[in-house]
Amino acid sequence: MAAVIGACLIILPFVLQRVSEYYLFLATDILAWALFAISFNLVLGYGGMMSFGHAAFFGVGAYTCALLLVKTSCPLFLAFLAGPVGAALVGLGIGYLSVRIKGVFYFALITLSFAQLIYILVYKWRSFTFGDDGIQGIPVPTWLSTDVSYLNYYFFALLIVLVCTYILWRISRAPFGVMLKSLRENPDRATFVGIKVENYRLIAFVISAFFSGVAGVLFALLQTSISPDILFWGTSGDVILMGLLGGMTLFLGPALGAAIMVLLNSFVTSYTEYWALCLGVILILIVLFFPKGVGGLIVERYQERKKRKNS
Amino acid sequence: MGILEVKGLTKSFGGVMAVAGVDLNVKEGTIHCIIGPNGAGKTTLFNLISGYYKCDGGEVIFRGKNITGWNPEKILKLGLARSFQVTKIFPGLTVYENVQVPVLFNRGAGLNFFSDAGGMFKDIIDEILSMVGLGHKAHEPAGLLAAGDRKRLEMGIVLATDPKLLLLDEPTCGMSPHETSSTIDLIKRIADQKNLTVLFTEHKMDVIFSIASRITVMNFGSVIAEGQPEEIRCNEDVQRIYFGDDRCFSL
Numbered sequence: 001m002a003a004v005i006g007a008c009l010i011i012l013p014f015v016l017q018r019v020s021e022y023y024l025f026l027a028t029d030i031l032a033w034a035l036f037a038i039s040f041n042l043v044l045g046y047g048g049m050m051s052f053g054h055a056a057f058f059g060v061g062a063y064t065c066a067l068l069l070v071k072t073s074c075p076l077f078l079a080f081l082a083g084p085v086g087a088a089l090v091g092l093g094i095g096y097l098s099v100r101i102k103g104v105f106y107f108a109l110i111t112l113s114f115a116q117l118i119y120i121l122v123y124k125w126r127s128f129t130f131g132d133d134g135i136q137g138i139p140v141p142t143w144l145s146t147d148v149s150y151l152n153y154y155f156f157a158l159l160i161v162l163v164c165t166y167i168l169w170r171i172s173r174a175p176f177g178v179m180l181k182s183l184r185e186n187p188d189r190a191t192f193v194g195i196k197v198e199n200y201r202l203i204a205f206v207i208s209a210f211f212s213g214v215a216g217v218l219f220a221l222l223q224t225s226i227s228p229d230i231l232f233w234g235t236s237g238d239v240i241l242m243g244l245l246g247g248m249t250l251f252l253g254p255a256l257g258a259a260i261m262v263l264l265n266s267f268v269t270s271y272t273e274y275w276a277l278c279l280g281v282i283l284i285l286i287v288l289f290f291p292k293g294v295g296g297l298i299v300e301r302y303q304e305r306k307k308r309k310n311s
Numbered sequence: 312m313g314i315l316e317v318k319g320l321t322k323s324f325g326g327v328m329a330v331a332g333v334d335l336n337v338k339e340g341t342i343h344c345i346i347g348p349n350g351a352g353k354t355t356l357f358n359l360i361s362g363y364y365k366c367d368g369g370e371v372i373f374r375g376k377n378i379t380g381w382n383p384e385k386i387l388k389l390g391l392a393r394s395f396q397v398t399k400i401f402p403g404l405t406v407y408e409n410v411q412v413p414v415l416f417n418r419g420a421g422l423n424f425f426s427d428a429g430g431m432f433k434d435i436i437d438e439i440l441s442m443v444g445l446g447h448k449a450h451e452p453a454g455l456l457a458a459g460d461r462k463r464l465e466m467g468i469v470l471a472t473d474p475k476l477l478l479l480d481e482p483t484c485g486m487s488p489h490e491t492s493s494t495i496d497l498i499k500r501i502a503d504q505k506n507l508t509v510l511f512t513e514h515k516m517d518v519i520f521s522i523a524s525r526i527t528v529m530n531f532g533s534v535i536a537e538g539q540p541e542e543i544r545c546n547e548d549v550q551r552i553y554f555g556d557d558r559c560f561s562l
């Protein structure tokens with residue numbers, strides 16, 4: 001199964017390239033968002049924390065890397081690493097102040113507030129962040145450049161996304177992942193098992209922020225220009241929707257959701273400017289009829305078929 | 312000296328003294344029962360002992376250490392575990408995972424980020440599950456269990472923390488007579504096998520007299536009697552609280 005997916009991911013860009021470079025761009029875009037959605041799901045799907053501020057980590061990752069590349073002669077390797085590290089530090093700060101908060105609603109509200117604070121900061125601090133002009137023409141080395149073709153960058157992004165996804169997958173199956181799920185299910189009971197709920201939540205939050213930062217960097221280098229929009233709460237909303245669409249109960253569900261969102265966004269926009277309306281309708285239908293998301297639906301169908309075959 | 316000693320413990324909520332100077336001495340290896348009418352302060356006492364509430368006065372000494380004011384995690388580490396009147400399990404996880412959580416955590420694996428949790432400590436988890444009689448339901452979602460099985464599962468979760476003293480808050484609450492007797496057998500068997508001390512609250516008289524080796528009676532936040540089941544059975548104060556006349560408990 002994994003081999004088939006792997007082969008597809010390697011063959012795919014060559015096929016897409018024959019059709020149009022634009023599809024290759026879309027595929028790479030999906031990779032970045034998929035990583036973002038998977039890391040976000042560690043917090044929401046596994047840890048049960050409704051973070052409404054993940055745009056902050058995606059955005060800080062992107063901005064840290066982009067600013068270093070634009071303003072200093074920092075090598076790409078270091079700038080790339082600085083993105084997720086910056087995101088993780090911000091995650092540590094926001095997480096430290098938020099994980100104590102009980103109740104889904106309040107947690108969402110406080111993470112949203114912090115993220116908006118960072119958005120305003122980046123938006124207003126023109127001398128440092130270029131404000132609402134954003135950062136244009138982020139310098140990318142020639143071997144990675146997307147000027148002629150997205151092919152190199154696709155494989156670069158693929159490699160990083162696969163490595164990060166593998167790490168997140170191991171974490172989700174490790175004892176830490178089991179602890180995290182128990183906090184989602186019943187934090188009170190977890191306390192009486194001896195688990196320090198806040199500490200575990202904070203660690204999950206920081207890990208998630210780190211990998212969201214990686215996704216942000218991938219996004220920034222793909223676009224080669226970013227604006228404060230990626231820090232706006234809309235981005236936090238998008239990543240939640242990706243989880244809902246794809247299915248939060250599955251590890252790869254959010255990645256599927258990311259693919260659906262990016263594709264819908266790109267194709268529906270070319271037919272109508274009311275793409276958000278279409279997305280809204282699709283989302284309502286999915287929440288009503290397939291609460292486990294598209295991924296959950298596929299897995300359910302697959303298991304049913306397997307059962308029928310066995311009997 | 313007892314494994315658990317409570318001295319002059321008090322706690323009030325607003326103007327109500329829920330626990331008003333309770334003294335209690337639980338000896339190691341006993342099955343000790345606390346009885347009393349609704350609102351006598353039994354659950355509050357448990358919440359104080361296990362660190363869920365902070366007390367207003369008095370002290371709690373467990374295994375020779377003064378644990379007054381400690382947080383629940385620390386108290387648990389010392390070997391004092393509790394179950395709840397309203398069962399607390401992890402409903403969305405499987406029965407196996409419910410026990411896996413405390414076993415992994417208790418063996419210091421909670422912050423392991425890279426090993427596959429599936430096979431870790433499988434023997435220990437399976438042993439606990441079969442001890443509480445849930446081995447055959449290991450892969451069912453815990454949220455779908457019947458009330459009796461939920462209590463068993465909770466007992467499994469509690470046992471997985473390797474306790475020395477078990478606090479059970481109405482372990483047979485809401486159970487049918489059949490479930491009750493099998494739960495009582497379970498408590499007895501586990502206490503024997505693991506050499507546990509058990510402190511529990513209960514309303515059902517037949518349950519109490521069939522397993523308790525010592526009984527403490529509470530009313531309005533205070534202890535009004537303590538002794539062997541036989542002494543309690545004929546204690547006048549106890550009878551007055553429960554029946555208002557001089558009848559003995561009939562069994």
